[in-house]
Amino acid sequence: MTPTNPKVVLEAADICVTFGGLKAVDGVSFSLHQGEIVGLIGPNGAGKTTLFNALVGLQKLSGGAVRLDGETVSGLKPHRIATRGMTKTFQNAALFPDMSVLENVTTAALLRHDLKGARAKATEVLARLDLSPIADADVADLTFPQKAMVEMARALATEPRVVLLDEVMAALTPSEMDEVMDVIRALKGEGLTFLVVEHHMRAIMALCDRLIAVNFGRLIAAGTPAEVASHPTVIEAYLGHGAAGQEGSHA
Amino acid sequence: MIQALVDGILLGGVYGVISTGLSLVFGVLGVVNFAHAEFLMLGMYVAWFAWRMLGLDPLLGSVLSFIIVFAVGYGVQRLLIQRVLKAPPAAQVFLTVGLMIVIENAALIAFGSDFRSVSVPYQVEGYRLAGIFISAPYLYAFIAAVVLSLALWLFLERSWSGRAIRAVAQDPMASTLVGVDTKRTYGFAFGLGVGLTAFGGAVILPYITVSPTVGGQFVVLMFTVVVLGGLGSVTGALVGGLVVGIVQSMSALFFPIQLQNLFLFVIFIAVLALRPQGLIKGA
Amino acid sequence: MRFALKPGHVVLLLFFIAAALLPLFVDPRGHLLRVAAMALLFAAMAQSWNIVGGLANQISLGHAAFFGLGAYTSTLLFLRLGISPWIGMLAGAMVAGIAAALLSVPTFRLKGHYFALATLAFAEVLRVIANSWADLSGGPVGLTVPFLGTQPLSFAFRAVSSYYWIILALLVIVCVVFYVLAHGAMGYRLRAVRENEAAAEVAGVNTFRVKLVASVISAALTAMCGTVFAQFTFFFDPDSIFSLSGISVRMAMIAIVGGLGTLGGPIIGALFLIPLEEVANAYLSSRAAGLSQLVFGLILIAAILIQPRGIMAFFPKSRVKTPPKAQPATEGARG
Ligand SMILES: Nc1ncnc2c1ncn2[C@@H]1O[C@H](COP(=O)(O)OP(=O)(O)OP(=O)(O)O)[C@@H](O)[C@H]1O
Ligand SMILES: [Mg+2]
Numbered sequence: 001m002t003p004t005n006p007k008v009v010l011e012a013a014d015i016c017v018t019f020g021g022l023k024a025v026d027g028v029s030f031s032l033h034q035g036e037i038v039g040l041i042g043p044n045g046a047g048k049t050t051l052f053n054a055l056v057g058l059q060k061l062s063g064g065a066v067r068l069d070g071e072t073v074s075g076l077k078p079h080r081i082a083t084r085g086m087t088k089t090f091q092n093a094a095l096f097p098d099m100s101v102l103e104n105v106t107t108a109a110l111l112r113h114d115l116k117g118a119r120a121k122a123t124e125v126l127a128r129l130d131l132s133p134i135a136d137a138d139v140a141d142l143t144f145p146q147k148a149m150v151e152m153a154r155a156l157a158t159e160p161r162v163v164l165l166d167e168v169m170a171a172l173t174p175s176e177m178d179e180v181m182d183v184i185r186a187l188k189g190e191g192l193t194f195l196v197v198e199h200h201m202r203a204i205m206a207l208c209d210r211l212i213a214v215n216f217g218r219l220i221a222a223g224t225p226a227e228v229a230s231h232p233t234v235i236e237a238y239l240g241h242g243a244a245g246q247e248g249s250h251a
Numbered sequence: 252m253i254q255a256l257v258d259g260i261l262l263g264g265v266y267g268v269i270s271t272g273l274s275l276v277f278g279v280l281g282v283v284n285f286a287h288a289e290f291l292m293l294g295m296y297v298a299w300f301a302w303r304m305l306g307l308d309p310l311l312g313s314v315l316s317f318i319i320v321f322a323v324g325y326g327v328q329r330l331l332i333q334r335v336l337k338a339p340p341a342a343q344v345f346l347t348v349g350l351m352i353v354i355e356n357a358a359l360i361a362f363g364s365d366f367r368s369v370s371v372p373y374q375v376e377g378y379r380l381a382g383i384f385i386s387a388p389y390l391y392a393f394i395a396a397v398v399l400s401l402a403l404w405l406f407l408e409r410s411w412s413g414r415a416i417r418a419v420a421q422d423p424m425a426s427t428l429v430g431v432d433t434k435r436t437y438g439f440a441f442g443l444g445v446g447l448t449a450f451g452g453a454v455i456l457p458y459i460t461v462s463p464t465v466g467g468q469f470v471v472l473m474f475t476v477v478v479l480g481g482l483g484s485v486t487g488a489l490v491g492g493l494v495v496g497i498v499q500s501m502s503a504l505f506f507p508i509q510l511q512n513l514f515l516f517v518i519f520i521a522v523l524a525l526r527p528q529g530l531i532k533g534a
Numbered sequence: 535m536r537f538a539l540k541p542g543h544v545v546l547l548l549f550f551i552a553a554a555l556l557p558l559f560v561d562p563r564g565h566l567l568r569v570a571a572m573a574l575l576f577a578a579m580a581q582s583w584n585i586v587g588g589l590a591n592q593i594s595l596g597h598a599a600f601f602g603l604g605a606y607t608s609t610l611l612f613l614r615l616g617i618s619p620w621i622g623m624l625a626g627a628m629v630a631g632i633a634a635a636l637l638s639v640p641t642f643r644l645k646g647h648y649f650a651l652a653t654l655a656f657a658e659v660l661r662v663i664a665n666s667w668a669d670l671s672g673g674p675v676g677l678t679v680p681f682l683g684t685q686p687l688s689f690a691f692r693a694v695s696s697y698y699w700i701i702l703a704l705l706v707i708v709c710v711v712f713y714v715l716a717h718g719a720m721g722y723r724l725r726a727v728r729e730n731e732a733a734a735e736v737a738g739v740n741t742f743r744v745k746l747v748a749s750v751i752s753a754a755l756t757a758m759c760g761t762v763f764a765q766f767t768f769f770f771d772p773d774s775i776f777s778l779s780g781i782s783v784r785m786a787m788i789a790i791v792g793g794l795g796t797l798g799g800p801i802i803g804a805l806f807l808i809p810l811e812e813v814a815n816a817y818l819s820s821r822a823a824g825l826s827q828l829v830f831g832l833i834l835i836a837a838i839l840i841q842p843r844g845i846m847a848f849f850p851k852s853r854v855k856t857p858p859k860a861q862p863a864t865e866g867a868r869g
Binding site for chain 2 (some may be wrong): 663824
Binding site (some may be wrong): 077079097104111118158197 | 671719730732735737738739834
C-alpha cells in the first residue's frame with residue numbers, strides 16, 4: 001500500500017512547540033510524498049492541532065524546521081505558506097461569521113484570483129463539495145458538519161498542494177463521510193497531498209495510505225494503517241486515555 | 252542625581268497608587284477604564300471641600316475621598332459598566348470615554364473652571380538629609396501611598412472580599428459556583444479601583460492644584476504605569492509607578508518639562524508594541 | 535465589481551444632490567451654511583475613521599494625529615514657503631500616510647483596548663511636540679492662515695458656500711473610497727481580518743498589509759480634512775487640533791452613533807450630532823460652560839447602551855455590512 005512516489009512535498013524535521021513548560025509537540029519528524037493521504041492519529045491533547053498550527057505558520061516553533069518542496073517555510077507567516085501551497089482547516093470551524101458561505105470561500109480564492117475570478121473559483125469549489133445549495137446561507141445558521149465542510153471548501157479555494165484537515169468529518173453520517181472521502185481521493189488523483197486528523201478509525205483506515213501516531217507530543221508509530229493500528233504503543237496510548245480507539249469517539 | 256532619584260521615588264509611590272486601581276479594574280472586569288483619571292479629579296475635589304468646609308487636612312480628607320468615590324464607582328459599575336462587560340471592545344472603550352466626557356464636564360459645570368488649591372502648614376517645609384532635600388508634602392503623600400498599598404495588599408490577600416475579587420478575576424464561572432456574587436464583586440472591584448485613585452488624588456492636593464481638567468494630565472501617565480507593570484497586575488502597577496516617577500524626575504535633569512511627557516509616551520508605545528503583557532510580571 | 539443600485543444608494547445620491555443645492559437657498563455667508571459645512575466636514579472625518587474603525591475593527595483613539603498633520607503640513611508649507619494649500623493638502627495626506635505606516639509597525643499586533651491606547655498616545659505625542667517645538671510649529675499659540683481675499687488657487691474664498699462645496703466634494707470622495715474598499719476584494723479581506731485574523735492568514739490574507747493599507751488610506755483622507763479645516767477656520771492650535779475629545783473621540787463617536795462600519799452611518803451621525811451641538815452651544819452655553827459637552831457624553835453613553843449599532847440599525851435595508859460582533863477568540867492552538 002505504501003506508494004513508491006519519490007517526490008517529497010512536505011518535510012517536518014524535528015518539530016518542537018512548547019507552551020510555558022508544556023512540550024505540546026516534542027521532536028516530531030515525518031515526510032509527505034506528493035499525492036499521498038496520510039492520517040495523523042493520537043488521543044485528545046496529543047498535540048495534533050498544535051502540530052498543524054506549527055506546520056502552517058500559526059504557531060511559532062521552538063525547534064525544528066518545516067520544508068515545502070525542499071524549501072524551508074518555518075518562520076514565514078501563514079499567508080506566505082498558503083501562497084506556497086499549504087493550508088489547513090480549523091478543528092473548531094473558524095469561519096468568518098458575518099459572511100455568507102460563498103463570501104467565506106471567495107476570500108480564500110482571492111489569493112490567486114481577482115474578485116470576479118475568485119467568485120467563480122469559490123462557486124466551483126462549493127459545487128464540488130455539494131455545498132451549492134447553501135452558498136448564500138449565513139455561516140451562523142449552519143450545522144457543525146456543514147461548517148466543517150465550508151472550512152474544507154475555504155482551504156481548497158486557496159488552490160493548495162498540501163492540505164491539513166483537522167477533523168472535518170467529525171459528526172458526519174457514514175454516507176456523508178463516504179462522499180467526502182470520495183472527493184479527497186479524487187483530489188489526490190489530481191496531485192494534492194493530505195494530512196488528515198480524524199478520530200473515526202473507520203474513515204482513517206479506509207482513506208489513508210499511511211498513518212503516523214503521536215502521543216504527548218511525540219511520534220510513537222508510523223507505517224501502514226494496519227501496522228500502526230495494531231502497534232502496541234498506539235493501543236496502549238488510546239486505552240490509557242479511556243479507550244478512544246473505537247469509532248465515533250472524539251473530543 | 253540622588254536628589255532626582257529621591258524625588259522620583261516620592262512621586263512614583265503616588266503614581267503607583269493612582270494607577271493600581273486602573274490595573275485592578277482591568278484585571279477583574281477586563282475593561283480599560285478611560286474615565287479613570289476623572290475619578291482622581293473627583294477625589295481631589297472631595298478632599299478640597301473637606302479642607303475648605305471642615306478644615307480637614309487632605310491627608311485625612313483622603314479617607315473621605317476614598318469612601319465617597321468608592322460609592323460613586325460602585326454605582327457606575329452596576330448601572331453602566333456591567334452592561335457592556337460582554338460587549339465588543341469598541342463598546343467598552345466608548346462607554347468609558349463617554350463617562351470621561353460626562354464627569355469632566357459635570358465637574359466644570361458644578362465647580363467652574365478655577366484652579367483650587369489648599370494651604371497646609373507643611374506646604375513649603377522639608378527635611379534635609381545628607382545634602383538631600385525632602386519636601387514634606389511629597390514625603391507625606393508618599394507615606395500615605397505606601398500605607399494604602401500595604402492595606403490593599405492585606406485586603407486582597409487576607410479578607411474574604413479580597414479573595415473573592417481575585418477569584419473572580421481568575422475564573423468568574425468557577426467563582427459563581429462556589430458562591431461568589433460576581434456582579435457585586437465586579438461593582439466592589441470597580442469601586443475599590445476608583446476609590447484608590449481618589450485617595451491618591453487627595454494626598455497630592457497639597458502640591459497639585461485641582462481643576463476639572465486635571466485628569467487629562469494624568470491619563471497617559473496612568474496608562475504608562477499600568478502598561479509597564481502589565482495591565483491587570485496590581486503589584487506591577489506599584490512598581491511601574493516607581494519606575495515612571497524615577498524616569499520623570501531623572502529626565503527633568505536633561506529635558507525641558509514638556510519633553511518629559513514625550514519621553515513617557517514613547518516608552519508607553521514601545522512597551523505596548525514589544526511587550527503588551529507588561530515588563531514587570533506580578534500578581 | 536458588481537454594481538447594484540440599492541435603495542440606500544438612491545437615498546445617498548439624493549442626499550448629495552440636495553446638499554449640493556443647499557447654498558442656493560440659504561444665505562451664502564450665513565451661520566446656517568457654516569454649521570452645515572462643519573457637519574459635512576465631520577461626516578467626512580468620521581467616514582475616514584470608519585475605514586479603520588468600522589471595516590478593520592481597529593478602534594483608533596488617535597485620528598486627531600492625522601487631522602493635525604494635515605492642518606500643520608499645508609499651513610506651514612503655505613506660511614513658510616508660499617506653497618498653495620491645494621498642494622499642501624496632498625503633501626499633508628502623504629505625511630499622514632507615512633505616519634500611519636510607521637505607526638502600523640509597532641501596533642499591528644495590538645487589538646481592542648491596546649490599540650486604542652497606543653493610538654491615543656500617538657496623538658498625544660504629536661500634541662506635545664507641536665506645543666514644545668515652537669520654531670517649527672508656532673508653539674502653543676497656534677497658527678493663523680492669513681486671508682488676502684478670494685484666491686481660488688490659494689484655497690481662499692470670501693463666501694462660505696465655496697468652502698461648503700469643497701467640503702461636500704471631499705465627503706463624496708471619502709464615501710466613494712469607503713464604498714470601493716468595503717465592496718471590492720479589499721472589503722473581503724478587511725472583513726476577514728476583522729472577524730478572524732488567524733483564519734484569514736491561513737486562507738492566504740496578508741493581514742498586516744490589509745491593515746496597513748486601510749490605516750494609510752484612512753490617515754491620508756483624515757489629513758485632507760485637516761487641511762480643509764485649517765483653511766475654513768483660519769486658525770488652529772495644538773491643543774484643539776490634536777484634541778482627544780474634540781477630534782479623535784468625536785470622529786469615532788459620529789461613526790458609532792450613526793452606525794459603525796456602514797456607508798451612511800457617519801453622514802447620519804454627523805447630521806444628527808453637529809447641529810445638535812450647535813443648538814446646545816447656542817442655548818446652553820450661556821448657562822454653563824461644558825453643558826453641551828456633557829450632553830455629547832450622555833448621548834455617546836446612551837447610544838452604546840441602547841443601540842450599539844447606531845441610527846443606521848433603524849434602516850435595516852440600507853445596512854452595508856453588519857457591524858462586528860464580539861471578536862472571536864483568535865484560534866491559537868486550542869483543539
Ligand atoms: N495555546 C495553548 N496554550 C497552552 N497550551 C496549549 C495551547 N494549545 C494547546 N495546548 C495544550 O497542548 C496540548 C496539545 O493540544 P492539541 O490541541 O494540539 O491536541 P490535539 O491532539 O489536537 O487534541 P484533540 O484531539 O482534542 O483535538 C494539550 O495539552 C493542550 O492543552
Ligand atoms: Mg485538535
